Amino acid sequence: MKTITLYKFKNLVTQKIPFFEGKSMLISPDFSAEIQFSDTEKVTEYTVDVADDFDFENYNTNELIELCNTSKKFIEHHFVTRLNDYDVI
Numbered sequence: 001m002k003t004i005t006l007y008k009f010k011n012l013v014t015q016k017i018p019f020f021e022g023k024s025m026l027i028s029p030d031f032s033a034e035i036q037f038s039d040t041e042k043v044t045e046y047t048v049d050v051a052d053d054f055d056f057e058n059y060n061t062n063e064l065i066e067l068c069n070t071s072k073k074f075i076e077h078h079f080v081t082r083l084n085d086y087d088v089i
Helices: 061-069
Strands: 002-009 012-014 040-050 073-080
Touching: 002 061, 012 061, 040 061
Parallel strands: none
Antiparallel strands: 002 012, 002 040, 040 073
């Protein structure tokens, strides 16, 4: 068995965190009260145990989402998408 990290953004699962153009800002709890929740995007990072011969390319999106759902450890990253009429993802 080996441990891998997968990232889920909307209905897409990748092995690397999605690249956002421009600046990115992680929301702190104090800062989040100042903006609307609709102005953020969420990327969830999953830590998953898989077989040693696991090959990411051999799984379709639905199978990868199911694999993410088996994870006992995950972190949600929230990124600001709009702030003061400027895109800052």
